Amino acid sequence: MNIFFQLLALFINFVIFLSTFMKLKNKLNIVYIILLLFQIIFVFPILLELILGVQDYSYKSPGFQKALTDITTNIIYSIFTIIIVVILYLMGNKRETTRFSISDIRETLSNLKIRREFYLLSVVLMFIPLIFALFSPSPEKYFTEYAHFQRFAFMATDSELWYHQNFMRIGGFISLIFILITKLFSKETAFNNFLIILATIITGILNGKRTLFALIVFAILSVDILKAPRGRFPIKKVVSGSLFILIFFLAYAFIIDKHTANVTTIDNLRLYFFRDVDVKFSIYALLNPKEYKMFDYWGQSYLYNILFYIPRSFWPNKPYPYDIYVTASALGYSPGTIISWNFQTSLFGEAISNLGWLGIPFSLFLLNKFIKISEQTKNPIIIVLCIFIIMFSYMNHFGAYRNYLIVWILLVLTTKFKIIP
Structure with missing residues (x-):
């Protein structure tokens, strides 16, 4: 049954990928770009699992291993990827009918001084x-x-x-x-x-x-x-840039000996570049609350995201960034236990952990609002920063990209009130 849903998820994603790529070649659209990013970071790991098998993190993280080998969790994850991609695709199609097209950015850039x-x-x-x-x-x-x-x-x-x-x-x-x-x-x-x-x-x-x-x-x-x-999507630059990043990450791991003990190089790369493990563990913990407790209360890491600027000296019980809770839970520690390193996380894993199943529509709502506000400014810097922040949110917790989000907010405000063009 698990393989059936994995194949179904891959088939639907492949069809949407082809359609999205062809649309993106002729009409630039932020939603299509983040859709493709989602497929790389969250859907491609399904194909890797079918080819290479389930990752072995039993030595490093028993919690991750249970999530990866749980059939129910994997079925739900496949359905999750289908839901997200279909909704993003529909969001992208809807934007094609709006008066403002992100393709106008090219003209804006040529006229912008x-x-x-x-x-x-x-x-x-x-x-x-x-x-x-x-x-x-x-x-x-x-x-x-x-x-x-x-x-x-x-x-x-x-x-x-x-x-x-x-x-x-x-x-x-x-x-x-x-x-x-x-x-x-x-x-x-x-x-x-x-x-x-x-x-x-x-x-x-x-x-x-x-x-x-x-x-x-x-x-x-x-x-x-x-x-x-128009019509010339820079596929060669994107592929060469992606290969450069992959080669650099491999070289870096060996130069400073930053690799996970008792984990193969391939599995180490899968853990670093993709976020299927993060989302699967959030799903598994939600299905098995007595076995893995992530937070002391619902929305705990969201509270940190909203009030991160308050000094901990003023608020001793201030929550921590999401990655601290995931790492502690996956290793079997009590919520909020701080160790010297943390696993990387994602927007979707955090949403599911904080809000349960409501986290999926909530995260899509946030993405839609974030993109809509960025598009309305018609400012190329804000739009590029929007794509950049969303990509970062796919790969890590709020604390890792909050400075870029602050810059985005300041740029949106200055554009809205005509402080800068």
Whole structure:
């Protein structure tokens, strides 16, 4: 029965994929883009399971292993992927009939102007991590060793760690935003592409973490998609960019020895790049509340998302980000137990864990509103950031992308009140 639903889910998704891809080639649509992203992150793992078998996480996470091998959970997961994809497809079709088409972004980009002074400032700020590294307590650790603070954090002084975790993290965030802006407003010349690629490499190396590197590449690909001529979806750039991210993640894992013990390389990659495990565990925990307790009360991690800015010193019982609860529950600990690392999670897993089955329509409602607001601004920066944030929400918890969401909110407000064009 499980195989039947898996094959049904793959068949329906394949048909919708073909239709969506053909539509996307001729008419750009945010919903179609996030639909394809959903299929990569949540549906493709079903095919991998049929080909490679169920992942073996029995040593690392008994909770995940139970969810992966539970027939009822897997059937519900297959139905979940069908529901999400069908609704996203219908949402995309509905947007094709609206007066404003996201394809108008190409025309907007061609007409949109930026002051030369601000453009030059954007180019400079792409390289802000380089400036921060030069003024760090130990510049040589950035320029002579890759990922020093990921590999040898135990050897660093408190001031070095503080600087890296604050200044360099902020520098990476600023660099990503201005790489995006520079890419949006620059002409397609060899020199401009060289500067953007150089800034990406420098930021990725100095940051020392693979996630930021991958996010910058994804942001660049998002701009390429928006700026592509009608009927010419940049499939070669998307494929080559995706392969680059995959190869880089593999190399990074071996360089700093960041791989899960007693888990094969393939299973490790499946755990890192896809989120079927996260959603399946949320479903399994919902079906078996006496066996796995995620929260002390419903909506606990959502409360953190809404009130994250309140200092914990003022609120000792303040909830934690969702990934802390998932990791604790999957390992058999009590809710909110903090350990030195956490599993990565997703928007859908968090929604199901917080709201039960109502989490599925709620998450779709949030996506629809988020996209609708972004489209209404007709601002290409906001639209690219919208796609970027949704992709991030597919891959991680709210705390990981909240800074980008804050930037999105500020941009929407300034656009709405005509503070910026």
